[in-house]
Amino acid sequence: MEGLRPIRVSKKDSEDGQPLSPMARICHQPYSDVYIIIIMGFNSPISPLVFKASLRHSLLKHPRFSSLQVVESGGEMRWVKxxxxxxNHVRVPVLDPNMESPDKFVEDYASNLSKTTISKSIPLWDVHLLNVKTSEAESTVIFRIHHSLGDGISLMSLLLSCSRKASDPEALPNIPTIKRRNPSYPGRLTSWQFLLKLWWLVLLCWNTIVDVLILLGTIFFLEDTKTPLKGTLPLGLAQRRFVHRTISLDDVKLVKNAMGTTINDVMVAITQAGLSSYLNRKYGDEKTYNKGAEENNNNLPNNIRLRAALVVNIRPSAGIQISSFRNRITLWFSNVPGPEEEISYFGHPVAFIALSFYGQPNALVIHVVSYANKMKITLSVDENIISDPHQLCDDLQNSLDLMKNAVITNQRTDPK
Incomplete structure (x- = not known):
């Protein structure tokens, strides 16, 4: 495996250490050396001594956070305690409390982390404590964790297990549960109910076949259209920029309830609309620059193929060619449910939670995390491809505002 040198371990360590899972091994392949970034804002300054002491009694209890990933002489990878x-893991830089632009400093700090990796001689995680006041928080903590230690859902669950409700320091936070609709028909099916279920089954089979064919095409040859959002592969390990925007969860629920859909559906719709607005502006600027054309309402070319990999909470098959699938799509999208109420972390009240990652060969990744009555949209972008990520955040925010205003207007004019 690239980046890990073979070493000899004792027979006892070999027997005690668990082998890395296929997914963890994939995370050490070229273009899959991914680090997860969790940015947490706090409503109070961070006490480094308290934070480090709490880490020792919480995070370090997890075997993967206190183990090396080693390659035995035979080539097998194992965890070694x-x-x-x-x-070696907790960084506390000395900062100027009167710096000119603290928000920009924190953003640049996280961005600079994407240019570096963690030494394989220590467990693959670190924490950065930034005691500087920003527009959203009194202090900021950045967790950087190699993807081989876990995925976003499992790591978020682990971090939240260390937190407590702000209203009750002894209680764990509540995480939203997914309510799955399971329609049932009482008694015997009528003829139309039977036909409806049969038609639904036919559609399911047809859509499954189409999806499998598209997936195979994506793995082997089907590329997305070259747009201002898509880079030319291989991108390499370019510096990433992480920007985030807070939106109202109540606004999202307003649209969700009006459309009779889910929060995830609304967030995908906001993303699609925001990306369309962003690309429309980009293509409009290009026309104006190249041809002197007047501004047009629709500048998008016909037949754009722009696909996203939507990350869901299931364990992927080891046989899926994840690297090939990453090298042909435009972006990744993930929606992670967070705590339903405000929480504290090691006694420090949390202002926001933002989740992202770097190391993947895609110019754009969008993560959404809910927290109390807010949702945080985080963009991870390759600055060489997307130089104005804050504008894209504006487009996403504007898309939600347009949907919310349309719902409110419809409710006012609806005679019911």
């Missing part, structure tokens, strides 16, 4: 020195 070690004694962790927290000074």
């Amino acid at each position: 070690i004694e962790v020195n927290l000074d």
Whole structure:
């Protein structure tokens, strides 16, 4: 495996250490050396001593956060338990509390992390404590964790297990549960109910066949259209920029209830509308620059193929060619449910939670995390491809505002 040198371990360590899962091994392949970034804002300054002491009694209890990933002489990769020195993992830079632009500093700090990796000689995670006041928080903590230690859902669950409700320091936070609709028909089916279920089954089979064919085409040859959002592969490990925007969960629920759909559906719709607005502006600027054309309401070319990989909470098959699938789509999208109420982390009240990652060969990744009555949209972008991520955040925000206003207007004019 690239980046990991073969070493000899004792027979005892070999027997005690668990082998890495196929997914964890994939995370060490070229263009899959991914690091997860969790940015947490706090409503109070961070106490480094309290934070480090709490890490020792929480995060370090998890075997993967206190183990090395080693390659035995035979080539098999295993976890090997070690004694962790927290000074190698917790960074507390000395900062100027009167700096000119603290928001920009925190954004640049996270961006600079994407240019570096963590030494394979220590467990693959670190924490950065930034005691500087920004527009959203009194302090910021950035967790950087290699994807081989877990996926976004499992790592978020682990971090939240260390938190408590702000209203009750002894209680764990509540995480929203997914309510799946399971329609049933009492008694015997009528003829139309039978035909309806049969038609639904036919559609399911047809859509499954189409999806499988598109997936195979994506793996082997089907490329997305070259747009201002898509880079030319291979992108390499370019510097990423992480920007985030807070939107109202109540606004999202307003649209959800009006359309009779789910929060995830609304967020996908907001993303589609926001990307359309962003691309329409980009193509409009290009026309104006190249041809001197007047501004047009619709500048999008016909037949754009722009696809996203939507990450869901299931374990993928080890046989899926994830690297090939990443090298042909435009973006990744993920929606992670967070705590339903405000929480504290090691005694520090949390202002926001933002989730993202870097190391993947895509110019754009969009993550959404809910927290209390807010939702945080986080963009991870390749600055060489998308130089104005804050404008894209504006487009996403504007898309939600347009949907919300349309619902409110419809409710006012609806005679019911």
